[in-house]
Amino acid sequence: MNIDERDEWLDFTHEIVDALISDGSDPAGTYTIEHHLAGQDFDMLEKAAVDAFKAGFEVGDAEEMPLDDGGLIFCFDAVVTRPLNRDTLIEDLDTLLKIADKNKVHYDGWGTQYIEPVQ
Incomplete structure (x- = not known):
């Protein structure tokens, strides 16, 4: 992993959180965050x-x-x-980027779903 790649994922994280909140997703909700990893070597991916x-x-x-x-x-x-907390998302991102780098696989981003605010 290089610093540019991490910076791109940090920007992505901020953009996604901003978009979710601006679209009205529940800022206090608990989100299922799916991080994606990929590689051509099954043993390394395992x-x-x-x-x-x-x-x-x-x-x-x-x-x-x-x-x-x-x-x-x-x-x-x-x-x-997790809650949609930037600091926690960035900690998870850093953890998985290190795991991907260590095992020579590709970190391919994360995603989650919009959550309707509780009325």
């Missing part, structure tokens, strides 16, 4: 999944995905349920 689990993430089964060029890639989700 090691990354174990590290993510040890770091407190729920880890989904690895899936095989076809690429546009006909190749294959393996991927899994590392899931955590």
Whole structure:
């Protein structure tokens, strides 16, 4: 991982949080955050999944995905349920970027769903 890649993910995180709040998503809600990791070496991806689990993430089964060029890639989700707190999201991001770097897999971002505010 290089510093530019981390900076891009930090910008992405701020943009997503801002967009959710500006669209009216519940700022006090508890969100299911899905982080995506991928790699061409299944064994390395499996090691990354174990590290993510040890770091407190729920880890989904690895899936095989076809690429546009006909190749294959393996991927899994590392899931955590949290409030939409920037500092916590950035801590999770840093943890998973380090895991991806250590295991030579690709961190491919995170996503969550809009939550209706409680009336």
